[in-house]
Amino acid sequence: MSHPTKTVKDIGEQGLLQRLQNFCPPGMVGDDAAVLEIESGYSMVVTTDMLVDGVHFSDRTTSPEDVGWRAAAANLSDLAAMGASPIGITLALGLPGEVAISWVEALYHGLYDCLQRYQTPIVGGDICCSSVITVSITAFGRVLPQRVIRRFNAKAGDAIVATGFHGCSRAGLELLLHPESGQNLAETAKNTLIQAHQRPQPRLDILDHLWAIVGDRSVAGMDSSDGLADAVVQICRCSGVGARIERQAIPISPALQQFVSPEQALEWILYGGEDFELVLCLSPQSAQDLVNHLGSAAAIIGMITSEPTVELIDRSGNYAPRQLTLSEGFQHF
Amino acid sequence: MSHPTKTVKDIGEQGLLQRLQNFCPPGMVGDDAAVLEIESGYSMVVTTDMLVDGVHFSDRTTSPEDVGWRAAAANLSDLAAMGASPIGITLALGLPGEVAISWVEALYHGLYDCLQRYQTPIVGGDICCSSVITVSITAFGRVLPQRVIRRFNAKAGDAIVATGFHGCSRAGLELLLHPESGQNLAETAKNTLIQAHQRPQPRLDILDHLWAIVGDRSVAGMDSSDGLADAVVQICRCSGVGARIERQAIPISPALQQFVSPEQALEWILYGGEDFELVLCLSPQSAQDLVNHLGSAAAIIGMITSEPTVELIDRSGNYAPRQLTLSEGFQHF
The missing domain is CATH 3.30.1330.10 (PurM-like, N-terminal domain)
Known part of the structure; x- marks a missing residue:
């Protein structure tokens, strides 16, 4: 039968x-x-x-x-x-x-x-x-x-907004590839991370509010499909500027925090990719308005600088400053 | 070295x-x-x-x-x-x-x-x-x-224009697959057919003249990527009409005529495909104007009729009328 x-x-x-x-x-x-x-x-x-x-x-x-x-x-x-x-x-x-x-x-x-x-x-x-x-x-x-958002529009003094959590998609992939790695993780946290990998949400919802805040001033940005660090570095390269990112300013999803060490979480945030958030460079005031609207998963993670390097700094003093580069995560061929 | x-x-x-x-x-x-x-x-x-x-x-x-x-x-x-x-x-x-x-x-x-x-x-x-x-x-x-050209716009009484020769691309493919088949064919004829297969010309050149002729009257049509018969049948199905095509009215490229029998030429014209000409349904006067502009490779090959069948008729009396159907030439899977 x-x-x-x-x-x-x-x-x-x-x-x-x-x-x-x-x-x-x-x-x-x-x-x-x-x-x-x-x-x-x-x-x-x-x-x-x-x-x-x-x-x-x-x-x-x-x-x-x-x-x-x-x-x-x-x-x-x-x-x-x-x-x-x-x-x-x-x-x-x-x-x-x-x-x-x-x-x-x-x-x-x-x-x-x-x-x-x-x-x-x-x-x-x-x-x-x-x-x-x-x-x-x-x-x-x-x-x-x-209103076209371009990678090459960033200016020194712009605040850099990440519109949501990073690293969750990569964490979800880990749970799918190695289910045993999540045995101590609460079911809801597990689902949050797997969901982030399987059902990412493109941030089209942000645009109307963004225009309401910035009017016709130009916005620089791109999506974080190859990770947060990759997005910042790409924007800086295209704009001929640099950036200073503050480690403590990057929001970490509670689910990710429960799953892995802070060091591992940071690597996935920077280079995990496929979170499909937006990384936007705006005036500090506009950036703050946008973050207030988006809630605590969004944050001003740093500033655009005139020196052409992208540095990750740590205010706690526990880590030396670190220079960020393009993602080498996924190279075809 | x-x-x-x-x-x-x-x-x-x-x-x-x-x-x-x-x-x-x-x-x-x-x-x-x-x-x-x-x-x-x-x-x-x-x-x-x-x-x-x-x-x-x-x-x-x-x-x-x-x-x-x-x-x-x-x-x-x-x-x-x-x-x-x-x-x-x-x-x-x-x-x-x-x-x-x-x-x-x-x-x-x-x-x-x-x-x-x-x-x-x-x-x-x-x-x-x-x-x-x-x-x-x-x-x-x-x-x-x-000015959008649609498949479903054809009306009984429209003249059907083929904008150029058909069957040549298929003949060119034959020469590439079986070079020996062309041993008695003149070099220029061979090149014409192979060129038709390797370097087809999309008929974007026709549009300006077409608008000059028809003004804002609607035009029905499609391209003949799956052969001349397929294009006529598709247009007729979409428009809920039929067509009468005259065998003697279909222009045959001299190169094709030299290469194969009239029967083989007709099959390739009807179903060979990839000639990328346009098949257009216009008022008889507009059709004639367009053909006059395009030259002898183009022709009015028949008329749209109200009965929903597509017939190929032969004025010489040598062949019985034949009903045309969709191309079965290239089915994926």
């Missing part, structure tokens, strides 16, 4: 497309391309990402729903990092014929759940045969030209 | 990105996403495609330059099929570490050459490690809302 799993090969390209069209708004599918309206006065922002099975995700730590959610979140986070609101995404999918249809539908479900939260439609796609599962997403957003 | 071929692995992700940035306009690279200006009043058109080594191209018939050119051409053709002018493309690339850098640069050269011809920049990209070479392109264009 066993039901063999239906695969992509069983229903073919047309069968699969029909099922997946349920995730797309009507009218977007069935022509050579999708047509989108852009309100006048806006610039368009575009970002693209390719994820490959075994490189960016694996069945061991990531369900297909989570692969979909994370892929959507990473792209929406890139839009947020530019100050842009999402308009839509396209999705190209390379699939071996043996992949279960239920896997593909679960991927779409995760993707769709994340997109729905930010009112973002899937406006186009392509499905083809490949020897390895490949997910390629292109996301489009819109932004008023004067 | 042999120089080992340098691979992607040898120079790493950063090294490769640096080399490939030469193909992108300055200012587009180095932020979380690219920013594009959209003139007010235009709609945006988006299309995406994924190509996989061994599925969509192979070293046997396609140099990396040609892979790049064809990928760009296919996406620009989808824009043309919507009536849109290109704004830019993004390119995501999955690469095994062993791929030669020269291969990747050649791919970019081919892509760039095609894009240059249509003033289209590469505005963003992603490179990642994969077990199989994967090229994912998303193309954006702009079109005035009243």
Whole structure:
């Protein structure tokens, strides 16, 4: 009485497309391309990402729903990092014929759940045969030209805001890879960290409040997809400035604090990556207003300086100052 | 004294990105996403495609330059099929570490050459490690809302225009797969057919003249990427109409005529695919004006009818009428 799993090969390209069209708004599918309206006065922002099975995700730590959610979140986070609101995404999918249809539908479900939260439609796609599962997403957003957030806008004297906790996604990955490492951790803390890894939240929610605070003054920033240190260093390099980060000013998630030593927590905060928070450089007053709005997971973690080095200093005197560099965490090839 | 071929692995992700940035306009690279200006009043058109080594191209018939050119051409053709002018493309690339850098640069050269011809920049990209070479392109264009070319706009009484020869790309592929098949063919004819396969031309050149002829009247159409018959049948299905195509009205390239029998030529014309011409449904007068402008490779090949079948008729009386269906040529999985 066993039901063999239906695969992509069983229903073919047309069968699969029909099922997946349920995730797309009507009218977007069935022509050579999708047509989108852009309100006048806006610039368009575009970002693209390719994820490959075994490189960016694996069945061991990531369900297909989570692969979909994370892929959507990473792209929406890139839009947020530019100050842009999402308009839509396209999705190209390379699939071996043996992949279960239920896997593909679960991927779409995760993707769709994340997109729905930010009112973002899937406006186009392509499905083809490949020897390895490949997910390629292109996301489009819109932004008023004067509000584009750039990496090269930081000025000495700017306060550096981290919009939320860092290191939690990396900690969640650790718990998934080595469940035994979390045996002394409370269930809620465990869930918080795993959730941070599986269901990251792009910080599109911040933008409206940010504009309300800064008006039309320019904002420098990017997202922290490769870790907090990497974001600060990238912004400084692009802007020809430096930064002084205060160790004690970086908020640490209580769950992370319970899980690992302060030294390990700091490394994951700086270089763990995939927390998808924003790192923004603003006037000290605007920065304080933004942090007040965002709550205690957000903080002013330091200041932009004119000397072109990025230093992590420690006010307790327990640690010598340390120079921060770009993430070497994930180099392809 | 042999120089080992340098691979992607040898120079790493950063090294490769640096080399490939030469193909992108300055200012587009180095932020979380690219920013594009959209003139007010235009709609945006988006299309995406994924190509996989061994599925969509192979070293046997396609140099990396040609892979790049064809990928760009296919996406620009989808824009043309919507009536849109290109704004830019993004390119995501999955690469095994062993791929030669020269291969990747050649791919970019081919892509760039095609894009240059249509003033289209590469505005963003992603490179990642994969077990199989994967090229994912998303193309954006702009079109005035009243000028969007749709598949579902065809009306009984419209004349059907094919904007150029069909079957040549398929014939070129045959010559590449089986060079001996062309031994009696003149060199220029051979080159014409191979060129049609390796360097297809998206018909963006037609649009300005088309608008001059039709004004703001709606146009139905699509590109013939899956063959001439497939395009006509798709348009008819989407529009709830039928068509009568005249066999004698379909122009046959002299090179194709020299290469194969009339029967084989017809099959390749109908279902060969990848000629990337446009199939447009217009009032008979507009159709004639357009054909006069385009020259003898273009023709009115038949009429849209109210009965929902697509028939190929033969005025010579040598062949019985034949009902045309969707291409079954290339089904993934």
